[in-house]
Amino acid sequence: MPDEVLAPNVELFSRNGFAGPNTTIVRAQYRPRFLRARGEYVPRRFHTWDLPAGVFAEPKALPVSILEGEGISFELSRRPAAMSFGYVNVWADELHYIVSGRGELDTEVGTLEVRAGDIVLIPRAVTYRWGEITEEINEYIVVTASELQLDPEGAPGTFNPDLHLDRPVPHGRPGLPVEGEYEVVVRTGDTFTSYFYDVDPIPCLDVVGAPLVLRFNLEHVQGLGVAEGGLAPARLMSSTSGHDFVFGTGSRRSGRPPVHHNADFDEVICYAMGPSPWGSVDTPGTVTWTPKGLLHQGPEEDVQPGYRAFLVETRSTLTMTPAGRDIAHLMETDQYGVHPAEGQTAAAAR
Numbered sequence: 245m246p247d248e249v250l251a252p253n254v255e256l257f258s259r260n261g262f263a264g265p266n267t268t269i270v271r272a273q274y275r276p277r278f279l280r281a282r283g284e285y286v287p288r289r290f291h292t293w294d295l296p297a298g299v300f301a302e303p304k305a306l307p308v309s310i311l312e313g314e315g316i317s318f319e320l321s322r323r324p325a326a327m328s329f330g331y332v333n334v335w336a337d338e339l340h341y342i343v344s345g346r347g348e349l350d351t352e353v354g355t356l357e358v359r360a361g362d363i364v365l366i367p368r369a370v371t372y373r374w375g376e377i378t379e380e381i382n383e384y385i386v387v388t389a390s391e392l393q394l395d396p397e398g399a400p401g402t403f404n405p406d407l408h409l410d411r412p413v414p415h416g417r418p419g420l421p422v423e424g425e426y427e428v429v430v431r432t433g434d435t436f437t438s439y440f441y442d443v444d445p446i447p448c449l450d451v452v453g454a455p456l457v458l459r460f461n462l463e464h465v466q467g468l469g470v471a472e473g474g475l476a477p478a479r480l481m482s483s484t485s486g487h488d489f490v491f492g493t494g495s496r497r498s499g500r501p502p503v504h505h506n507a508d509f510d511e512v513i514c515y516a517m518g519p520s521p522w523g524s525v526d527t528p529g530t531v532t533w534t535p536k537g538l539l540h541q542g543p544e545e546d547v548q549p550g551y552r553a554f555l556v557e558t559r560s561t562l563t564m565t566p567a568g569r570d571i572a573h574l575m576e577t578d579q580y581g582v583h584p585a586e587g588q589t590a591a592a593a594r
């Protein structure tokens with residue numbers, strides 16, 4: 245198609261993510277469509293629902309990392325039933341996204357009834373456990389060594405904390421003596437230490453002061469829209485180190501993202517909920533990963549009736565874990581489908 249070949253394509257080369265500086269390059273050829281790649285440094289999409297059930301068969305199974313780098317990891321967890329122990333990550337903050345399910349998240353500062361679409365921020369050193377599970381919980385968890393702070397750009401238009409942010413309800417009762425021992429698993433990076441108690445250590449009578457655990461539902465996060473052209477998505481959170489950012493990247497009125505190099509950040513996007521597909525991505529829990537510096541475009545975001553997604557940008561250089569590799573597919577960087585060179589007949593491939 246000569247018209248397509250001759251039409252100029254605008255490429256954006258950005259340093260420091262959306263902060264810039266930016267360089268615009270105009271080129272005749274459209275470059276995100278690579279024929280194939282040889283080697284390991286390639287974009288991927290993770291089908292998180294494909295992680296075998298056996299990985300979580302043990303009642304004491306812990307979250308499994310699929311992608312990790314210095315100071316950050318992306319993990320999956322599945323909870324069909326209540327946990328019989330407490331868990332506390334003392335070196336890292338945790339962002340829990342509930343891909344599906346419904347249940348009670350019990351923390352040392354109270355309990356939360358959690359449902360699909362919820363994002364729960366659990367700071368380091370807060371002990372928690374899953375209580376009664378109404379419907380199996382599937383979680384995608386972003387674990388950051390640097391403190392993760394909610395600082396929504398464009399609030400209250402993009403996100404209104406006064407309306408949509410809440411916190412656990414204190415138990416208002418003592419922790420009771422247990423039969424035998426109650427275990428709390430303390431996580432320090434990749435190692436674990438167990439403490440044992442003769443009482444349930446989690447319930448609290450009351451909580452005052454600054455909120456510790458925060459929760460909101462992604463359906464209440466609105467994209468920054470513009471009548472014409474494109475606009476960077478709205479930041480939802482950032483880490484105090486300046487190494488990690490979280491953006492709401494759901495549907496919005498905006499031009500399609502430009503072809504771009506994000507020279508300094510790996511991009512990890514979780515497609516959270518529909519009903520609209522986002523390009524070739526239509527299953528909640530699909531995680532796309534574009535390593536830093538690789539040319540990509542990504543699908544149109546201006547779709548109706550809409551979808552919700554969020555992007556984590558990190559300066560860390562990420563690599564797949566063995567569990568991640570098991571559920572990873574080579575990804576094309578136009579519509580974010582499974583790349584045809586992978587040899588699959590995925591509907592996503594163009």
Ligand SMILES: [Fe+2]
Binds near residue numbers: 504506511540542
């Ligand atoms: Fe990008």
